Amino acid sequence: MSTHTDTAPADEELDVLDPRNTKFDLIKEGARRDGVEIVHYAPRFPVAGTKAERRIERSIAFLFFLCFLGGMGFVVTYIWWPWRYESGAAPAVLSKLYNPLLGASLGLALLTLGMAIILWAKKLLPEEVSVQVRHDGQSPRDEQILTAAHITNMGEELGIKRRPLMMGALSLAALPLGLAAGAPIVGAIIVDPHRKDENIFDETGWNPKYNNGQPIRLTREDGSPIKPEEISVGGQITVYPGIPGGATNEHADSPTLLIRLRDADAKTARDNAANNTRNAGSQWGSYVAYSKICTHAGCPASLYEQQTNRLLCPCHQSQFQITDNARPIFGPASRGLPQLPIDVDSEGYFIAKSDYKVQVGPAYWERP
Amino acid sequence: MKRRKVDLSRLPAAAGEALDERFQAATPLRRLMNKVFPDHWSFLLGEIALYSFVVLLLSGVFLSLFFDPSMADTKYTGSYTPLHGVEMSQAYNTAVRLSFDIRGGLFMRQMHHWAALLFMAAIVVHMFRTFFTGAFRKPREANWIVGVLLFWIGLLEGFCGYGLPDDALSGTGLRIMTAIVLSIPVVGTWVTTSLFGGEFPGTVILDRLYIAHVLLIPGALLALITVHMGLLVKQKHTQWPGPGRTNNNVVGVRMFPGFAAKGGGFFMIVFAVIAAFAGLFQINPIWLFGPYKAAVVSAASQPDWYVMFLDGSTRLMPAWEIRFHLWGGGYTLPPIFWPTVVLPGILSMLPMLYPFLEARWTKDKRVHNLLQRPRDVPMRTALGCMAIGFYVVLLLSGGNDVIADKFNISLNAMTWAGRIGILLVPPLCFYVAYRICLGLQQHDREVLAHGVETGIIKRLPNGQFIEVHQPLAATSNGHGDEHGAGLEYAGWTVPKKMNRLGALAPTVKGFFYPIEKPAPPTARPVEAPVSPAPAREEITSGH
C-alpha cells in the first residue's frame, strides 16, 4: 500500500468498503488518492437511447464494418491477387495493381478503425475534465538530508580517502582493465590506412604491379581492350584496368574516363598540360584520360559536355575543365581530376603508361 | 477424480488477484490509469513518431527474415527481367527479390521506408512545436536533449537502412559518407579504413551496417525513447494556460479510458497513412538503380529527405581547401569538412545547449509547466524561424539539380542562389517573424483594451464614423480605459471574432459548414451551469 500524502485538496478519505458507495464514488476516491480531481464528468447522452445517440452508434458501427471490409480485402488480395512480376501496365497486367490494392485496403481498414475508436472516445465516452496536481520542485528537505548522508557514508565506509595504498592499488588495477576494453578495438577493428603492402590511398588498379610490372591495358567493362579508332571525335568511354576484377568494386578507385577531343581542343589541352609537371606527356594524340572518381566526395564525375569540354559531377555539381588539366571551375571541388598517362602498345591498344601520378578521389588530412 | 468447476464469471477477478499476489500491481496500475493528459492537437505530434517507430520495428522484422547483407557476388535469377543475369551482391539480390519474388515483399519494403520518412518528419514537426512553445525549459531540458539525440540517431539509422540494399543510389551515398569521414583531421583515414576493414568498399561494410541497423541503433533508439517517455510520465506533460490551469496542475482527461482511446485511435490512423503510402506511392525503386558500381551514377542523386539538408550544404560550399605545413609535412582540410562535419556538429550541439543558453539570457531559473504562445516570445520565435529559413534553403539546395531541370533554371544559378540565400534568408526570416510576433501581441492587447470589432458602423452626431467594439468584460466605466487598463493578458488566445466570445471555442460547430444545431457550451471546471442570458441593451459603446 502506498503512503503518499499528495491528495487533491478539500476531500477526506472515503470508506472504500462502505456498501453505499456508488461506482463513481469509488472512481473519485481512487483518483483522489492519485492526486487527481475529476471536476467535470458528464455523460454525453444522459438519456439513453436517444436518436442522436443511436446515430452516433450507427456511424461507429458503420466504420467498424468498413474496417471489416478493408481487412478482408487486404487478406484476400494478399493471398489471391496475382502478384508475380510482368512487364507492362494495368489493367492488362493485374499484378501492377497488387501493391496499390494492398495499400488501399489496409489503409481503409486502419483508418476506419482509428476513426471509429476516436469517435467512440469523442462522442460516446463521458465528457471529462480532470485536474492532477504536479509535484515539482525539490524532494522534501529531510529526504534530501537522509540520502546525502547515505551517499557520503558510503564513501566514508569504503575509506578510500584514508587508505592511500588501496587507492593507489585500485587505480593501478583499473588501468589495464580499462585498456582491456579498448584492446579489441585497437587490435582487431582498427586498420592502419597506410600499411605499406596495401597502399590504399597511393595506388589504384592501374599500378603495373598487378600485371607483373607491365603497363595495363584500358578495357571496357567486359574486359575487351580498346583501340583509338573505336572512339569517335567528341566521344567518351568509361575504361577499367585490364586485370582480373578490374571492372568490379574491388578496384573502386580505378574507373577512368577516356575522351577523344576535337583537334583544336586537343591542342589546347596539350598546351595547358605542358605547364603542369604531372600531366605533361599524359595525353596521346587527341585522347585524354581522367579519373572518374570526383576529387570532392568520390562520386563518378561522368557528365561530359562535348562542346564545352566540361565534366560535371552530379552529386554536388562540381565542374572540371577537361581541356585545362581537368581543373575545377565551379562547385565545391578544390582539386583537378588526376590524369592517367596513356599510350598505345604495339598491337594498337590503349595502355596506361603508369599509375596515376597523384592520389585519386577525395582528399584527406595527411594527403601529400 | 472430481473436476473443479471453473466459475467463468469470477475468472477476471481471480486472474487479477493472482497477478496482484505476485506483483502488487493494484495501486501502480490505478495510478497509471488516472494520469491526466492535457488535450491539445499539437501534443499529439510526437506520437506520430512513436507509432511510426512501432511500424518500423514490425515491418523491419519481416524484412530481416528475407534480407541477406552479404557482399558476396552472385548473378540475379529472379523474376525482374531487366536485371536478368546481372552480377550483384547478395544484399542487392535479396532486396530485389523481396520486391518481386516475395509475396507482399514490396509492400513491406515500402511500408518500412515510408514509416522511416514519417518518423523523421514527425520528429522535426514535434521538435518545432516543443521549441516554439517553450516546452524545453526547466525541468525538461534533459528530455529536450534526448529528443535532439533521437533526431540525429534516427538520421543515422535511416542512413544505414537505405544503404543496406547496396543499390547504385545509396552506394554513392556511402561513398560520399566515406569522403566525409576522410575529411576529419588527423583520424579521418584511420576511421574510414577501420570502418570498411580496408579500402572502399571492401567486403564487410554491409554486414556492419546491418548489425548497426537491426541491433545497435534500434537498441539505442529504444533506450532513448523509453527515457523520453519515462521523463514525460514523471514530469507530466506541459499545458497551455487557460481557465483552471496553473503551473502546478495538469488539466485534461485521464489516461483510461479517454486518452488511451484517443491514442489508440491515432495509432491506427498513423498506421493507416503509412499503409496507404506503402501501397499507393512508390518509394526507393532500387531495381531501376542497378547494383552499386563505382563507375555508375545518376543525375538527380540525393539522399533521403532528412539527410538532404547536408547534401545541400555540401553543394553550396565553395571550393575552399586549406593546406598548411606542420612539422615538415603538408596537411589538408578539404572543403567537404565544413559543411558535413562542422555544420552537423554545430547543429547538434547548439540545439542541445539552447535551453541553458536561453535560461541564462532570460535569467529564468523557475520551473515552467505552462506553455508560451510563440507570439509572446518574439526573440525565440524569430530565432526559430531563422533556423527554419536556414534549414529550408539547405534542403532546397539539396535538390537543386531536380529544381533546375524541372523549372528550366541554370544549375549554376541555382548554386549561386543557394549560396546567397543561405546568408540572406535567415536574417530576413528573423526580422519578419519578429515583427509579426510584435504585431500579433499588439493586436491582442488592443482587443483586450478596446474589445472585439463587431463590424457595426455607427455614425456619431458630429458626423464621425466609428466601429462599435464589444468589450470582453464589463469594467467600471462600461468599457476599458483608453490606455489599456482593461483586461490583463493571460497568455492564452484572445477571442477576436464575435462568434468566439464566451466559450473560447467556436459556438458554431462544424469544420466545412456549420452544423444546424449549435452544440451545448462546454462547462468550465469551477462554474455553475450557465444561467439564462440577461436582457440586453443596445450596443452604444464606441471604438
Place this chain on the structure above:
Amino acid sequence: MSSEQSRRPLARMVPAGTRATRSRLRRRLSAGVRLLAALTLVGGLYSSFAPGIGQAQDTTPKLSQSAEAGKRLYEVSCVTCHGNNAQGVDQRGPSLIGVGSAAVKFQVNTGRMPLARQEAQAERKDPALTPAQADDLGQYIQELGGGPQLPDSGALAGDVAAAKNDPNRLAHGGEIFRVNCSSCHAFSTGGGALSSGKFAPSLEQSKTDDIYAAMLTGPQNMPVFGNSELTPQDKADIIAYIQNLNSDQDPGGWGLGRYGPVPEGLVIFLVGIAFLVFATLWIAGKS
C-alpha cells in the same frame, strides 16, 4: 542651188558654210560606230574562247532528287544560321559538313531544328517539317558532306523488339545504359540538369530512331557514341531497355515521376504530415 550642192543631194539640206563641221561630226559618229563594232567583236571572241565564268556554276556535284528537294528546304529553313554550303555561320550555327543524315533527322524530327531562338540548348518542340522532308534534308546534307547514317527503320525496330523479348539483351542494355547514359539522363530516363542552363532531356517518350540517331551523332553537348564504341546491337539493347522501362508500370504504386528522394520528401510532408495534423485537430481540438 550651187553646183556642189546638186552633186550631193544631202548637202542641200545642210546650210551653206557648215561643210567642215558636218564632216567632222560624221567622222566622229562613224568612228564611234566602228569602235563599237570592234569592241563587240573582240568581246565576243574573248567570251567564246576564255574559260567560261558561266561554267563555274556547273562544278557542284549532281544531287539526287531527294537531295535536291532537301536543298530547297535547306535554303528556306537552314541557310540563315548554317550558311550557303552548310559551312556554318560564326556565333549562329555550326558547320554541317560531316554530320550526316542521322544528325539531321534527329534534329528535325524532334523539332529542335529549325531553332526558335538562341539559348543555352536547343529545345525539343513540335517538328516544323514532316518526316519525309526531314529525310530529304538529311539526304542533302549527307550528299554534301557525308557522315553517319541511320540504319533501316524497320530493321532497327525489329532488332529492338527482339531485344525486348530477350532477357539477356534487355539486361545488357540496362548495364550499358547505367554506365554510359544514366549520369546525364538519370536512372529513370527522366533527364537531368547539366551546367549553365543546359540539360539532358527526358527519354520517356523518345522514338527508336531518335534515340539511335542521338547516340550515333552526339547532338550538342551529348558525347558521340560511334558504332565501334557501342555497336548497333548495343544501341538496340539500350533502346529496348529504355522503352521497356517506360512502358513498365511502377509496381509500387504511383511513381512520383521517378525523381527519387525529392518528391518522396515533398509527399511525406505535404500529404502525410498535413493529413495527420488535420487528424490531430479532429481528435483533440484546440482546447
